[in-house]
Amino acid sequence: MTEVHRPYVADKPAQRETNEQLRARIPGWGVDLDPQDRPGYPREQPGIETGAHWELPERQEETYPRERSIEHGMLPPVFGTVAPLHGVSGAIKRYAYARYSEGRLAHWLLLIVGDRVEAFGAHVRSFATLHPDLPVKVGAVVAAEVHGEGLRSRFGQRRSDVKHQWLDPVVVLAPWVVSGWVGYRLTKAVLGRR
């Protein structure tokens, strides 16, 4: 006779442990049993007390042209002012904000391209300072690997991420290798033409 499993019949099989057993084993079991007596219920609570004592917040001063999503009807009254857009990456991002809604893939791809352009510029500029951005934060990584026992933490464990973690340095280094190669070819082409 074939065994009949749970969903092929109507009854819900008994719980493995009774509520009493669970309550004895797990401190606080069931204290929030009632789904209607949880902090997120109901999801929307018109009139909830928030501490706000304004109808519309006062407007923060816009000290530089603040980019915004074209899905916004106006510049929201409060915003972050960290790292204003600048240079080539800034131009790319401004275009992404001005032209494409959040619904468009182009919006996000342009922002990601802008991120990489900005990072590349920052790395190059950093070589003219006392704190060059090395391709990998060598000191910190080595310290963490030594202190965190990188080998023992990774191998002989039953981890899934070690299969692709080695790709991370490749992902980080690839732009350096590619730009180094492009730079080399360009220099050679320019010098060769003379």
Place this chain on the structure above:
Amino acid sequence: MQAMVYRGPFKIRVEEKDVPRIEHPNDAIIRVALAAICGSDLHLYHGMMPDTRIGTTFGHEFIGVVHEVGSSVQHLKVGDRVMVPFNVYCGSCYFCARGLYSNCHNVNPNATAVGGIYGYSHTTGGYDGGQAEYVRVPFADVGPTIIPDWMADEDAVLLTDAVATGYFGAELGGIREGDTVVVFGAGPVGLVAARSAWLMGAGRVIVVDHLDYRLEKAREFAYAETLNFTQVDDVVVFMKQTTDYLGADVAIDAVGAEADGDLVQTLTSSKLKMQGGSPTALNWAIDSVRKGGTVGVAGAYGPVFSAVKFGDAMNKGLTLRMNQTPVKREWPRLFEHVRNGYLVPHEIVTHRVPLSEIPEAYHLFSAKLDNCIKVLVEPAAA
């Protein structure tokens, strides 16, 4: 002041930065006493969040002392010790007025689909975070709350995100008495979600991850059964077998954008950025849950599309519930649970480092070395 600063994917350092200033009458400047690194920070660290600008300071989990207040601040004064929800929110827009604090419309020019978050790229508003000595906190009369005398600092800082989000994740699952709940991810969020599932009356709780040290924590901290997914050929079949082929009543995704376990998903998301995130855990959740069941998504995903198994979710008649956590709504209940010992947040802390060592800590947490689960960060000025 000293602050953690982003220099590009996988590159952060500690830099000297100006102390932030009041930019709006309801701002406060907080001197950070204790901060934490969240799994969400790893998405930024790995360069997965669009418009993460060089020079940004991360950190949306922090507590501290009020250092300065703007002219319209009524509820806080200099010297108060406060905990700050990770949401930046106004308290008065259409969404805040209904309790959807994480969906505020008044604080993020860069996107309408997400509210404001401290130190979480320009896509969430372009604010600096709390992995620094000082931080600007907008709407000081709305978000920050005075830390109760009886509460330990470690518990308070964890309540600003990880604990609230774990509990909220369980809430999203709509758990009912006797339900079988499977939680994907045994990070801080998943551990608290699993523990909270019992408070909501679950009959069985199973936690899935591939890091044995975290699964061990899930057994101790969350009283859960565990599965290392690398030890089974097919997670979904395992879930069916262990529930007598019914499927779990509720599944919770506490993994998010960088889920492991499917190399194609990982390559196209984390490595090549062709998807907003790898939905491997979310797809396992959809396929593991029973027809008519609920999937609660606490894991975070980027704004670009992800290859989600939507057809299965539709055909199974699932309820999918998700959001960034409206942290302060959860607090009164969570304060009770911490006080009663039903939730003991500080038990998940594994590392505590000075701000100057934060680059090392990011690598440790990202590569999951030294049995790392949760890292707390202490700024020098504290």
